[in-house]
Amino acid sequence: MAVEFESVVTVSAAKQIAESLRAAIMDGRLKVDERLPTEEELAQRFKVSRPTVREALKRLAAQHLIRSRRGPAGGNFVSSPAPEEAAQSLANAATLMVAVGDISLDAMATARLELEVVCCRLAASNRTDEHLDAMRRELQAQRNAALTDEEFCASDIRFHRAMVDASGNTLLQFLMHAVVEALQPVSNMIIFRVRDRQAIVGFHERILHSVESRDAETGAAALADLVAYTRDRYREALERRADRTG
Known part of the structure; x- marks a missing residue:
């Protein structure tokens, strides 16, 4: 995935990461059913810890914007609108x-x-x-x-x-x-x-x-x-x- 994200400050980092990912979903840079980068990859891109990324992903899941899938082909995927x-x-x-x-x-x-x-x-x-x-x-x-x-x-x-x-x-x-x-x-x-x-x-x-x-x-x-x-x-x-x- 070639989507670029801006770095965020430490304060409210999870919220800012969630908003950045949400914007990418809403404007079509992240497509429905597309797999998001791993927590480790996102942590590196945003220069934050994995728990911070995990919290951001929880926010997106609560908004029904992403869904998780287990297994070898698992991960977090962009959800289709419900x-x-x-x-x-x-x-x-x-x-x-x-x-x-x-x-x-x-x-x-x-x-x-x-x-x-x-x-x-x-x-x-x-x-x-x-x-x-x-x-x-x-x-x-x-x-x-x-x-x-x-x-x-x-x-x-x-x-x-x-x-x-x-x-x-x-x-x-x-x-x-x-x-x-x-x-x-x-x-x-x-x-x-x-x-x-x-x-x-x-x-x-x-x-x-x-x-x-x-x-x-x-x-x-x-x-x-x-x-x-x-x-x-x-x-x-x-x-x-x-x-x-x-």
């Missing part, structure tokens, strides 16, 4: 930012509406029978009054995920994973006592029918009504909480 893991990391970050108040639920709801409307328009054109079947299964499950709140929430997420998947756009699917997975559990946790499940089912029925009949405008209207309903219930839940603590 969309599910990356999307979940994005969702976790978004959930944390909502939890600490860096992102408001209202801002998340607005983002969800705008992105999901685009997905709905694409789904109306690109959906398959498999996508429709997945949405129907979740809608049928949501009509079951015996579902716990947690089960209803999980089905709610799966319904919207199926609609987003029907868009056929991988970038939107990636982005919406964070919005749906982060927003809905948090908002459902707040509004589950004041929401009407049948109202949610009604919105979902309208969305499914619009995708099934390839009527994107009706779907966009149903999504707008769903987000407006969720916002109203969120405000109602906060008002009730304020009354109890006031």
Whole structure:
């Protein structure tokens, strides 16, 4: 491998080595499935100890940028992107930012509406029978009054995920994973006592029918009504909480 790396200072050397290797991966100097130099070779190139290199490699492994393989042909190799893991990391970050108040639920709801409307328009054109079947299964499950709140929430997420998947756009699917997975559990946790499940089912029925009949405008209207309903219930839940603590 002919990739050249700059020397680093001793302080935070592991972090700097990890960042240098990460940059080489991100800009294509290190290719997917390419074997990295050995720990000894990296230690010599960066002029640090092997434990420092080992720590840098651990950082890259934690970011799913490299993977290790044992045996005679083993070593550390550049990993191919794992969309599910990356999307979940994005969702976790978004959930944390909502939890600490860096992102408001209202801002998340607005983002969800705008992105999901685009997905709905694409789904109306690109959906398959498999996508429709997945949405129907979740809608049928949501009509079951015996579902716990947690089960209803999980089905709610799966319904919207199926609609987003029907868009056929991988970038939107990636982005919406964070919005749906982060927003809905948090908002459902707040509004589950004041929401009407049948109202949610009604919105979902309208969305499914619009995708099934390839009527994107009706779907966009149903999504707008769903987000407006969720916002109203969120405000109602906060008002009730304020009354109890006031």
